[in-house]
Amino acid sequence: MKVLTDAQIGLAIKAARQAAHMTAKDFAEKTDLSPTALSKIEAGRQCLSLAEAVRVAHELGIRVDHLVRLADDLGVHAEASSNAREKLKRDLKLAHDQAVLAAISMGKS
Known part of the structure; x- marks a missing residue:
């Protein structure tokens, strides 16, 4: 199993947050993170706890394992290309749409 870097996870969170059209301030508030902590996490300078990862994924409307897979898709470089970011945004939107559906x-059952 490949080990993900804090930078990859942070970049995935930032891309997902932006794809969801959330400001950093609003997202930090909704996930019970300080704006400074969120900034450090998205920049890969602070490690995300499991509890924080669960809150972040929940607010994005995806599961933690999907967030990890998306971060893995970014590859080994924290500076993913704009194409990778766009793919990540599309993948996140698809995952969110699937979760909503x-x-x-389930509500109709």
């Missing part, structure tokens, strides 16, 4: 279908 699943929730809707």
